Amino acid sequence: MALRTQISERQRRFGAELRRLREAAGLAVKDAGALIGMGGPQLSHIEAARTGLDPTRLATLLDGYGCTGETYVAILRELGAGDGKGWWTAFKGQVPGVALDLAEIENRVTYLCNYETLYVPGLLQLPGYVEAVYEDSYRDGKRDTAAAVRFRVERQRILTDEKHRQFRFVIHEAALRMRFPGDTVMREQLLHLLDVAELPNVSIQVLPFAAAKNPPYSNSFALCDPGCTQLSTVILDVPGGTEYLGDPEDIQAYHRRFQQLSDLALPAVDTRKSLRELPSRDSWGLLHHLLYLLQS
Numbered sequence: 001m002a003l004r005t006q007i008s009e010r011q012r013r014f015g016a017e018l019r020r021l022r023e024a025a026g027l028a029v030k031d032a033g034a035l036i037g038m039g040g041p042q043l044s045h046i047e048a049a050r051t052g053l054d055p056t057r058l059a060t061l062l063d064g065y066g067c068t069g070e071t072y073v074a075i076l077r078e079l080g081a082g083d084g085k086g087w088w089t090a091f092k093g094q095v096p097g098v099a100l101d102l103a104e105i106e107n108r109v110t111y112l113c114n115y116e117t118l119y120v121p122g123l124l125q126l127p128g129y130v131e132a133v134y135e136d137s138y139r140d141g142k143r144d145t146a147a148a149v150r151f152r153v154e155r156q157r158i159l160t161d162e163k164h165r166q167f168r169f170v171i172h173e174a175a176l177r178m179r180f181p182g183d184t185v186m187r188e189q190l191l192h193l194l195d196v197a198e199l200p201n202v203s204i205q206v207l208p209f210a211a212a213k214n215p216p217y218s219n220s221f222a223l224c225d226p227g228c229t230q231l232s233t234v235i236l237d238v239p240g241g242t243e244y245l246g247d248p249e250d251i252q253a254y255h256r257r258f259q260q261l262s263d264l265a266l267p268a269v270d271t272r273k274s275l276r277e278l279p280s281r282d283s284w285g286l287l288h289h290l291l292y293l294l295q296s
Helices: 009-025 029-035 040-047 055-065 070-081 087-091 097-108 127-137 145-159 173-177 183-196 248-264 283-295
Strands: 111-116 166-172 202-207 221-225 233-238 241-245
Touching: 009 029, 009 040, 009 055, 009 070, 009 097, 009 241, 029 040, 029 055, 055 070, 087 097, 087 145, 097 145, 097 221, 097 233, 097 241, 111 248, 127 145, 127 183, 166 173, 166 248, 173 202, 173 283, 183 202, 183 283, 202 248, 202 283, 221 248, 233 248, 241 248
Parallel strands: 111 166, 166 202
Antiparallel strands: 111 221, 221 233, 233 241
């Protein structure tokens, strides 16, 4: 079988997880390969995501590694068996590969936490806001702004699909005070946040400038859980690109960080409550205050 020349993040994550399991079982690569009738170099290619592994051999390998968690095994099998195709496939060549990877990861989630510092989360952005975000970065004309906008809007389908996913967003007040899209677009964007917050599977909190203490982490990140915490992926915004983390310690650390941020943030928007029931300061009130400022 020819080795892959392009490796998706899903494929890389699958291979990295197999390597982690082997090392946790204390097996050398040649000994692990012998469990499924292949040489060490071939298994190394699988762990490096340069090639895949059929389901039968995967089951044998996981037995040899002592994996017994039914949910974990099922989701890992799906991770390895996926063909990488979905609605995002139609955008191949129109948006960067990292965007396609992101859409594929998001499509697998059942639970997603997202903290943003300077922008409204991508899953909550209106087309006009997206256009303003891309105005400078796509000015060179080498990339299709219209395709990028359509792609970002398409990503948002997971908010309301039939898979009953859960979403938690913590947005720093700084992102909501940005005026680069223009007051009209920003007003519509804030109203959209209030609308989305009415969805029963979405929680939106604002981390105010007046938070009791500095947040424990300053960079934006998303934690994507496919239904098994061990197989979650942490997505970091880093200078010059995107970084993916899948180590169990990293996953737990970012779960704690998100909870710390949520604890520091104002209570979530809850449009089911009357004004009398709302806390004296909450995310709903701050969003309405910012809307008022845009009218002045």
